[in-house]
Amino acid sequence: MYDHPAQHAANDRLWGEIARILRARGVADVPDRLDRTRDVHAIWRDPALLFGQACGYPLLADRALSLRVLALPVYDAPACGRATHASLLVARADDGRDSLAAYRGTRAAINDRLSNTGMNLFRATLAPIVGEGTFFADVIQTGAHRASVVAVGAGAADLAAIDGVTYAALDRFEPALTAKLKIVARSPESPTLPFVTAAATSIETVAALRIALDLVMADPGLADARAALFLAGHEPASAAALAPIAAIEATATAAGYPVLA
Template identity: 40%
Template sequence: MTWIAALPMYNVTPALDLEWREWLDDVVRRVKPACRIVEPDEELPGFWRRPNLLLSQTCGYPLMHGLHEQVQLIATPRFDAPGCEGAHYSSVLVTRADAQFDTLAACRGARAAYNQDDSNSGMNVFRHAVAPHSRAGMFFSAVLRTGSHLGSLRAVADNRADVAAVDCVTFAFVGDVMPDLARRVRAIGMTAASPGLPLIASGTVPPATIEALREALNETLEIRPERAKRLRLQGFSVLPLTDYERIEQLENEARAAGYARLG
C-alpha cells in the first residue's frame, strides 16, 4: 500500500502552504518514507476516508458526524493564537472595520457569511452563538456560503456580508501574513470553545505507527523551533473521542433554542 498525507486546513497563503508541506514531509519521513504528500483530488469527506491515509487534518464536525467510524485520532495541535486554550479553540466573530456593529446581538437583520455547512468553527459555533438572539428560528436577513474562512473574511471586508465566525487560528495567520485584509475587519466577540482540528489516520494504520506518528510530531517541533513558531505550533494533545462530543452539545443547544440552521 502506498500511503498518502495532506494538511488541507490552514493553508492561508502559498508560502504558508509550503511551510506546512515541509513540516508534514519531516513528520511522515520519520515514520513511512514511502508516504506521498498529495493535494486532495476529491471532496475532503471522501479523501479523509481513504484506507491508505497516513496523516491528515479534519474538522471536528464531520468527525462526529460519521467520520470517526473510519479514522483514528492521532493528536490535536495546541496553537499559540488568541482564542486557543490548550487543544481547544474558539472562533472570532468579525465585522468590517468601519461597520456599525459592536456586538453579535446588534447584528440582527444583518448579512452573515460562513464557510461550509459541515464546519464547526464557521457554522456550528456561529449557530450556537446566534441561537439565544434568534426569533422563530431567524436572525439574519441573508446568509452567504463562501467555501472557506478566507472567503468569509473577504466577503465581510468587501461589504458582501456583515458578520462571520472565523476559526481563531486562521484569523491569527491572516494577521501574520495578510495584514491588509486583517486591517479591514475587526473582532466583536468570540464563540464557545471546543476541541481543535484533529490530526487523523485511516483505521487501517497499525497502532505502532500511530504511536510513531505522535513521537514524530513532537520531534519535528524540537528540531525546527523557528518553523514551529511561524506555524504557531506549541505541541500536541492526545484527546479521547469523547472530548469531541462537545461539538454535538453545541449543536444540540442551538437546536433546542429553535435555531437549527443559520438564518
C-alpha cells in the same frame, strides 16, 4: 487545514521530518510530499490516508467518514487555549453596529455547513439571542474562511465566524484583509482540529505516527516551522475528545436554533 501559502514551507518541513521518522520505524509507502491537489473532503474519505488534519464537526455529523483521531494540536494564537480554540465573529470595520444583536436581518457568510468554526460555533454564539424564527436575511456559503473574510470586507456579507488560527494567519500574512474588519464577538471554545489517520491504519503505524508527532513537537530545530504555524504542542486524543463539539450543537438546538439561518 492551516496551510496559507506563506505556511507551505513550514508544513513541508514538518511533514519531511514526520516522514523520515515513520520510515525509520518501518512504516511502508510514506509519501514524500503533502497532497495539496485534492479537496479535503476527498482526502478524509481516502482509506489510504496516512496523516492529515480534519474539522471535528464532520467527524461527528458525517457517518461516512471513517477516521481515527491521533491528537489535538495546541496553538499559540488569540482565541486559543490548551487544545481548544474559538471563532471570532467579524464584521466590516466601518460598520456602525456595536452589538451582536444589531446584526439581526443582515447577511452572514459561512465557509461550509459542516464546519465547526465557521457554522457550529457561529450558531452557538447566536443561539442565546435569536429567540423564535431566523436571525439573518440571508446566509451565503463561501467555501473557505478566507473567502468569508473577503466577502465581509467587500460588503457581500455583514458577519462571519472565522477560525481563530486562520484569523491569526491572515492577520500576519495578509494584514490588508483583516484591516477591513472588526471583531464583534468571540464564540465558545471547542477542541482544536484533530490530527487524524484512516480508521484502517494499523496499530503499529498509529503508534509510529504518535511517536513522530511527539518528536517533531519537541525538536528545537523545527521551532521556527512550528512558530510559522502557531503550533505550541499537541495533546494525545481519541474521538471522545470531540464530545464538546456535539454538546455545543445540542445546546444551540435546545435553545431553539438548530439551523444557522
